[in-house]
Amino acid sequence: MSRHFTPKVITANDLMLGDAIWLTEDDRWTRDIAEAELIEDEAHATIRLLFAQAQPEIAVGPYLADAKPGTTGPQPIHFREAFRTRGPSNYAHGKQVEV
Amino acid sequence: MYVYNDFDEAFVRERVAQFRGQVERRVSGALTEDEFKPLRLMNGLYLQLHAYMLRVAVPYGTLNPVQMRQLAYLAETYDKGYGHFTTRQNIQYNWPKLADVPDMLEALADVGMHAIQTSGNTIRNVTADHFAGAAADEIEDPRPVAELLRQWSTDHPEFQFLPRKFKIAVTGSPTDRAVTKAHDIGLRMVRDASGAPGFEVIVGGGLGRTPMVGKVLREFLPKADLLPYCEAIVSVYNLLGRRDNKYKARIKITVHENGIDTIRSLVEAKFAELRPVFAGFDQQLLTQIEGHFAPPTFRSAPTDSYEAARLANPAFRSWSDTNLSAHKAEGYAIVSISIKKHGATPGDATADQMRVMADLAERFGHGELRISHEQNVILPHVHKSDLAAVYAVLREADLATANIGLVSDIIACPGMDYCALATARSIPVAQDIATRFEELKLEHEVGPLKIKISGCINACGHHHVGHIGILGLDRAGVENYQITLGGDGSEDAAIGKRAGPGFSADEIVPAIERLVLGYLDLRAAPDETFLQTYRRLGIEPFKAILYPAAATEEKANAA
Numbered sequence: 001m002s003r004h005f006t007p008k009v010i011t012a013n014d015l016m017l018g019d020a021i022w023l024t025e026d027d028r029w030t031r032d033i034a035e036a037e038l039i040e041d042e043a044h045a046t047i048r049l050l051f052a053q054a055q056p057e058i059a060v061g062p063y064l065a066d067a068k069p070g071t072t073g074p075q076p077i078h079f080r081e082a083f084r085t086r087g088p089s090n091y092a093h094g095k096q097v098e099v
Numbered sequence: 100m101y102v103y104n105d106f107d108e109a110f111v112r113e114r115v116a117q118f119r120g121q122v123e124r125r126v127s128g129a130l131t132e133d134e135f136k137p138l139r140l141m142n143g144l145y146l147q148l149h150a151y152m153l154r155v156a157v158p159y160g161t162l163n164p165v166q167m168r169q170l171a172y173l174a175e176t177y178d179k180g181y182g183h184f185t186t187r188q189n190i191q192y193n194w195p196k197l198a199d200v201p202d203m204l205e206a207l208a209d210v211g212m213h214a215i216q217t218s219g220n221t222i223r224n225v226t227a228d229h230f231a232g233a234a235a236d237e238i239e240d241p242r243p244v245a246e247l248l249r250q251w252s253t254d255h256p257e258f259q260f261l262p263r264k265f266k267i268a269v270t271g272s273p274t275d276r277a278v279t280k281a282h283d284i285g286l287r288m289v290r291d292a293s294g295a296p297g298f299e300v301i302v303g304g305g306l307g308r309t310p311m312v313g314k315v316l317r318e319f320l321p322k323a324d325l326l327p328y329c330e331a332i333v334s335v336y337n338l339l340g341r342r343d344n345k346y347k348a349r350i351k352i353t354v355h356e357n358g359i360d361t362i363r364s365l366v367e368a369k370f371a372e373l374r375p376v377f378a379g380f381d382q383q384l385l386t387q388i389e390g391h392f393a394p395p396t397f398r399s400a401p402t403d404s405y406e407a408a409r410l411a412n413p414a415f416r417s418w419s420d421t422n423l424s425a426h427k428a429e430g431y432a433i434v435s436i437s438i439k440k441h442g443a444t445p446g447d448a449t450a451d452q453m454r455v456m457a458d459l460a461e462r463f464g465h466g467e468l469r470i471s472h473e474q475n476v477i478l479p480h481v482h483k484s485d486l487a488a489v490y491a492v493l494r495e496a497d498l499a500t501a502n503i504g505l506v507s508d509i510i511a512c513p514g515m516d517y518c519a520l521a522t523a524r525s526i527p528v529a530q531d532i533a534t535r536f537e538e539l540k541l542e543h544e545v546g547p548l549k550i551k552i553s554g555c556i557n558a559c560g561h562h563h564v565g566h567i568g569i570l571g572l573d574r575a576g577v578e579n580y581q582i583t584l585g586g587d588g589s590e591d592a593a594i595g596k597r598a599g600p601g602f603s604a605d606e607i608v609p610a611i612e613r614l615v616l617g618y619l620d621l622r623a624a625p626d627e628t629f630l631q632t633y634r635r636l637g638i639e640p641f642k643a644i645l646y647p648a649a650a651t652e653e654k655a656n657a658a
Contacts, residue, residue: 090447
C-alpha cells in the first residue's frame with residue numbers, strides 16, 4: 001500500500017483580480033473552495049497541477065494545498081488557506097462578503 | 100517641497116507607459132508570469148493573499164495636500180476606500196485590479212509620485228525623520244539630502260540588481276526618529292569640531308531573521324562627500340554581498356562576515372576613486388534641491404487662545420499633551436495625527452480622512468504632511484493659536500485619538516490578513532491590545548511604551564526594536580506569538596531579547612496586559628518608563644510576570 005496522502009485542492013491567484021481561485025473537477029476555476037476538486041491520489045494531483053500550470057492566462061502560481069472533505073465540499077486545513085477562502089479579519093472585505 | 104522638473108516628469112511618464120505595455124503583454128499571454136513578476140515588482144506591484152497590492156513611495160514621508168487628495172482619489176476609485184500607511188513611510192493599496200494599475204500609476208504621476216523601486220533588490224524609498232524641517236532639536240532638514248539620494252538611486256544602472264534590497268534612512272537630529280541603526284545605511288547628522296554639519300555613517304543595521312544594530316563606518320563624513328561615499332558603500336556591497344543565499348544577502352551579513360574594518364578599508368578605497376569623478380555636480384544639484392525645501396514663512400502671533408482652550412477643554416488638553424512635539428519656530432507645534440484609533444487597523448486611513456488631513460495641512464499647516472514610520476500622519480508646522488481648530492476638525496473625522504507614543508500607538512505590519520509571506524496575523528493582535536487598554540483606561544498612566552508587531556520573521560513591524568515586540572509565527576499549523584523585550588529603535592538602538600515560549604492567539608493579549616500591569620508595580624517612580632525599568636532590572640522580573648507558573652516552580656525547586 002502506498003504511503004498516506006493528505007487530500008489536496010489546487011489553488012492559485014486570479015491573474016486579473018488577484019484573488020484566490022480553486023480548480024474544479026470539470027476544469028473550471030471557482031471562487032468557492034467547496035466547489036473545488038478534492039484530490040485524493042498523488043499521481044492525479046501531479047497531473048491536475050500540470051493542467052493548472054498550463055493556464056497562465058487565468059491562474060498565477062498554482063499549488064497544491066492540503067484540504068479535507070466537508071459537508072458541502074472540500075475545506076481548508078491550514079489557517080492560511082482558511083483566510084484565503086474568507087478574506088481579511090479586520091474588515092468585511094473579500095470572499096466573506098463577495099462569494 | 101521638491102517639485103518634479105521636466106526630466107523627472109518625462110521619466111515617470113515613460114515608466115507608466117512601459118508598465119502599461121507590460122500589463123497588456125502579460126494579459127495577452129506574450130509575457131509569462133516569470134517574465135512579468137520582476138517587471139511588476141519594479142513598479143511596486145505585489146500579488147498578496149487576496150488581491151494585488153500596490154506600494155506607492157512617499158519619498159522621505161513628505162506629502163503635499165494635492166498628493167494626499169490624489170491618494171484619497173486612488174483609494175476611492177481603485178480600492179475599497181482606504182489606504183494603509185506603512186512602517187517605511189509608504190502607502191499601500193490592498194485591493195487594486197491588475198488592469199487598473201497603469202491608470203493608478205498615471206494618476207500618481209499627475210501629482211509627482213510613483214511606485215518605482217518600492218520593491219525588488221534595489222535601493223528603496225529613502226526614509227527620514229518625520230519631524231524633518233520642524234523639530235526643535237534638528238541640526239538641518241535632512242530631506243534635501245534624502246531627495247539627492249532618491250534622485251541618485253532611482254534607476255541607477257549599477258544598482259538595479261543588488262544582492263538584496265537596500266534601505267537608507269536619514270535623520271537631521273541627534274535624536275534618532277528614523278531608526279537609522281536598523282537600516283542598510285543610516286545617516287545621522289552631526290557636527291564636527293568646527294561646527295560644520297556632516298553625517299555619522301552607520302552601516303549594516305537591519306531587522307528580519309538576523310537582527311543587527313548598524314555599526315559606525317565613519318564617525319564624521321562632510322556633507323559634500325555624501326553621494327560618492329554612499330556610492331562607494333553600495334558598490335562594495337554589490338561586489339561582495341552574497342548572491343548564493345537569500346538569507347545571507349543583506350549588507351548586514353556582508354559586514355558581519357567580512358568585519359567592519361575590512362568593509363571600511365574597501366569603502367574608503369572605492370571612495371577615493373569615486374570622489375574626483377563627482378566633480379561637484381551633485382553639490383550643484385543639492386543646492387537646487389535645498390531651494391525647494393526652504394522653510395515656510397512662520398508667523399508671529401499670540402498663543403493665549405491655545406492656553407485658554409487647554410484650560411477649558413480637558414479632552415483637548417489630553418490630546419495636546421500627547422500628540423504635540425516641540426517645534427523649532429516660536430509659537431508653533433508639530434502635530435501627530437494618530438492613525439491608531441483604539442480597535443482600528445494601525446495605519447489605515449479612509450479617503451475622507453485623507454482629504455480632511457489634506458485640508459488641515461492647507462488651512463493650518465503651510466501645506467505640508469508627513470507619514471511617520473510609526474504609521475501616523477504629521478502636520479509639521481501648526482501655529483499654536485490654530486491647534487484648537489485643528490483638534491475640532493480631527494475629532495469630527497475620528498482622527499483625534501490622544502495616544503501618540505502610548506500602549507495603543509502600535510506598529511503592526513499587515514500580517515496574514517493580507518501578506519503572502521506572513522506566518523500569522525498582526526492586525527487583530529494590535530486591535531485587541533489597543534481595545535483592552537482603552538477599557539482599562541491605563542495607557543496615560545503607563546506612559547511611553549512602544550509595542551511593535553510583525554506577522555513573520557521579516558520584521559516589517561519592527562518587533563525587534565519594540566520595547567515590547569511581538570512576532571507572529573506558525574507553530575504546527577496554529578498562530579503563535581513570541582514576545583521580545585527591551586528593544587529600542589532610537590539613537591540607543593537595541594535588539595529586544597526573547598522572553599520565552601510563545602503564546603497562542605488567545606493568550607497573547609492577556610500576556611501583554613500582565614506585562615504592562617506588572618511593570619507598573621516594578622517601576623521605581625511614575626516617570627520611569629517601561630524601557631528604563633527594563634534596563635534597570637533586566638529581563639528576569641518580566642519573565643516572572645509573563646510565566647508565573649514557571650516562576651513558582653523555580654521558587655519551589657530552589658526552596
